[in-house]
Amino acid sequence: MILLNPNSYAPKDLDATSADLMRKTIAFFEAKGKTRLKKDDRERVWYADFLEFVASEKIFAKLLTPAAYGKGEDGYRWDTFRNCHFSEITAFYALHYWYTWQVTILGLGPIWMGTNEGAKTRTAELLREGGIFAFGLSERAHGADLYSTEMALSPKGDGTWSANGSKYYIGNANEAALVSTFAKTTDGGEFVFFAAQPKKAGYELVQNVVNVQSYVAEYRLHDVTITEADILSKGQDAWDSALNTVNVGKFNLGWASIGICTHAFYEAIHHAEHRVLYGKSVTHFPHVRQLLVDAYCRLVAMKAFARRAADYMRAASPEDRRYLLYNPLVKMKVTTQGEQVIDLLWDVIAAKGFEKDTYFEIATRDIRALPKLEGTVHVNMALVVKFMRNYFFNPGTFPEVPCVTEARDDTFLFHQGPTKGLGKIQFHDHQLAYAKVNLPTVSVFKEQIEVLKEFLIASAGDVETAAVQGKDIDFLLSLGEVFTLVAYGQLLLEYRELHPEDVSDDLLEQIFDFMVRDCSKFALQLFSKPSSTPKQMELCQKMIRKPPVDTARFDRIWNEHVHALRDAYEMRP
Ligand SMILES: Cc1cc2nc3c(=O)[nH]c(=O)nc-3n(C[C@H](O)[C@H](O)[C@H](O)COP(=O)(O)OP(=O)(O)OC[C@H]3O[C@@H](n4cnc5c(N)ncnc54)[C@H](O)[C@@H]3O)c2cc1C
Numbered sequence: 001m002i003l004l005n006p007n008s009y010a011p012k013d014l015d016a017t018s019a020d021l022m023r024k025t026i027a028f029f030e031a032k033g034k035t036r037l038k039k040d041d042r043e044r045v046w047y048a049d050f051l052e053f054v055a056s057e058k059i060f061a062k063l064l065t066p067a068a069y070g071k072g073e074d075g076y077r078w079d080t081f082r083n084c085h086f087s088e089i090t091a092f093y094a095l096h097y098w099y100t101w102q103v104t105i106l107g108l109g110p111i112w113m114g115t116n117e118g119a120k121t122r123t124a125e126l127l128r129e130g131g132i133f134a135f136g137l138s139e140r141a142h143g144a145d146l147y148s149t150e151m152a153l154s155p156k157g158d159g160t161w162s163a164n165g166s167k168y169y170i171g172n173a174n175e176a177a178l179v180s181t182f183a184k185t186t187d188g189g190e191f192v193f194f195a196a197q198p199k200k201a202g203y204e205l206v207q208n209v210v211n212v213q214s215y216v217a218e219y220r221l222h223d224v225t226i227t228e229a230d231i232l233s234k235g236q237d238a239w240d241s242a243l244n245t246v247n248v249g250k251f252n253l254g255w256a257s258i259g260i261c262t263h264a265f266y267e268a269i270h271h272a273e274h275r276v277l278y279g280k281s282v283t284h285f286p287h288v289r290q291l292l293v294d295a296y297c298r299l300v301a302m303k304a305f306a307r308r309a310a311d312y313m314r315a316a317s318p319e320d321r322r323y324l325l326y327n328p329l330v331k332m333k334v335t336t337q338g339e340q341v342i343d344l345l346w347d348v349i350a351a352k353g354f355e356k357d358t359y360f361e362i363a364t365r366d367i368r369a370l371p372k373l374e375g376t377v378h379v380n381m382a383l384v385v386k387f388m389r390n391y392f393f394n395p396g397t398f399p400e401v402p403c404v405t406e407a408r409d410d411t412f413l414f415h416q417g418p419t420k421g422l423g424k425i426q427f428h429d430h431q432l433a434y435a436k437v438n439l440p441t442v443s444v445f446k447e448q449i450e451v452l453k454e455f456l457i458a459s460a461g462d463v464e465t466a467a468v469q470g471k472d473i474d475f476l477l478s479l480g481e482v483f484t485l486v487a488y489g490q491l492l493l494e495y496r497e498l499h500p501e502d503v504s505d506d507l508l509e510q511i512f513d514f515m516v517r518d519c520s521k522f523a524l525q526l527f528s529k530p531s532s533t534p535k536q537m538e539l540c541q542k543m544i545r546k547p548p549v550d551t552a553r554f555d556r557i558w559n560e561h562v563h564a565l566r567d568a569y570e571m572r573p
Contacts, residue, residue: 033573267359
């Protein structure tokens with residue numbers, strides 16, 4: 001089965017050392033138990049026990065030290081494939097544990113991407129000592145608008161600088177060994193990344209701005225002396241490493257959603273099965289079956305898509321930047337699908353989802369965070385639509401990307417280079433994946449794609465409207481939703497070709513059942529936009545389709561995939 005189940009954890013394609021780390025992590029949480037997990041959540045206890053475990057097993061050190069700084073020791077590398085496993089597992093137990101790992105990844109980004117060799121060597125040591133890291137980008141007044149950065153570095157005239165200013169929403173900044181801090185110089189207005197040290201004089205930890213177990217800090221620097229040894233990058237390199245770090249980090253948000261939804265799914269179906277109303281299990285209601293089948297299919301699709309996107313992250317190079325489309329989709333599409341999964345499940349378990357002893361209660365809170373962190377859905381969608389023209393009308397030729405699970409360092413992620421030129425990036429022809437599948441529901445979806453292309457061609461032909469709509473982010477966001485579905489479906493099909501054992505014909509069809517419905521929904525939204533033209537409205541109506549009905553298939557999915565999980569997993573008390 002494609003979904004994580006701690007009771008039968010047997011990761012395909014993970015080497016023995018890595019699989020052992022994952023198993024130990026599962027064992028740590030299962031030994032901690034649900035009662036303690038929930039108590040710590042409720043009482044907002046700093047997760048020192050988890051960090052002690054991570055330090056003693058050298059987990060962050062092994063998973064987050066590029067091989068070049070790992071002294072040749074076994075298991076030290078930055079390997080996106082296994083990092084996906086760790087993200088999924090930690091979020092499966094609670095988002096806080098994932099978050100401290102996630103912001104450590106972000107904090108390490110500017111260090112590993114920079115040219116300060118001394119800082120890299122020191123960082124590798126700090127990781128071995130169990131250090132965590134932080135990423136100081138956002139500021140209170142203007143969030144992640146980097147141009148408006150107010151954290152200032154002023155030259156002192158002796159080759160050093162004085163740092164002044166504050167940062168807001170910075171995870172781990174209470175305990176981090178180093179805080180990668182984004183600033184501007186006061187003399188030239190140049191961007192710069194430097195490493196701040198919470199233990200040094202002048203570093204004021206102002207407050208935790210959130211009301212949960214994680215520490216999401218406001219910190220302030222008062223005349224902190226910064227030397228060349230603390231500078232990670234300057235100018236264009238600093239700017240690029242800010243954006244390229246977010247590229248690496250935001251991928252994990254999708255994996256956190258997958259972990260949360262998987263645990264919530266087990267809890268929900270278990271509860272529904274064992275709750276008896278009017279003498280029958282709740283799972284006898286046809287609408288409950290529909291909700292659970294939809295939740296399951298959306299969850300499987302989230303994971304299959306994110307797995308395939310990881311292949312493109314790992315295959316990326318200066319010549320192959322396709323990951324820059326698939327990665328924001330993992331951030332934006334997978335995480336918003338996660339919200340839908342929780343909504344569907346919550347409609348099934350209703351009051352139970354509020355109870356203090358359920359995982360579900362924290363899932364309902366935490367699932368909302370992921371679409372909003374590291375750039376909102378809007379920001380990512382605005383990015384994604386830049387790729388639409390080349391995606392549909394100017395495909396490139398690339399060697400086939402296999403399933404990339406080998407134990408190797410993903411060094412390109414730290415050498416992504418300039419962040420510009422997005423409109424020039426090409427993709428392989430999406431039709432290659434779609435042409436290989438002729439199942440009835442997938443075929444309806446393919447017809448919807450053809451209408452979308454007709455829509456885009458007709459829209460581009462109307463030059464005046466195109467100029468107006470091109471600047472209308474509200475319109476573009478809805479158009480982007482339809483486009484996103486096409487790329488989502490493409491990678492799902494590619495995943496299924498590589499892993500037919502994970503996604504049967506039946507399951508694929510049931511997944512495309514919601515894809516067809518979602519496409520219809522977004523087409524209706526586009527239809528209703530103030531600026532849509534009569535021609536566009538006509539094509540939107542043509543895009544609205546009903547998926548073929550196949551009740552026998554639905555029943556098979558219910559019986560063999562969904563209902564079969566009713567007692568598959570319960571966290572130890
Ligand atoms: C729990 C938590 C932890 C966090 N951890 C960190 C951390 O460790 N380090 C760190 O640096 N930051 C961190 N952040 C900050 C986080 O990355 C930002 O909150 C996030 O990027 C959203 O920014 P914002 O809330 O400031 O939204 P704003 O930037 O204020 O956006 C407001 C609105 O404008 C829209 N918008 C903004 N720009 C665009 C655009 N270009 N195109 C279209 N629409 C746009 C947004 O979609 C939104 O609807 C954290 C935040 C939280 C809540």
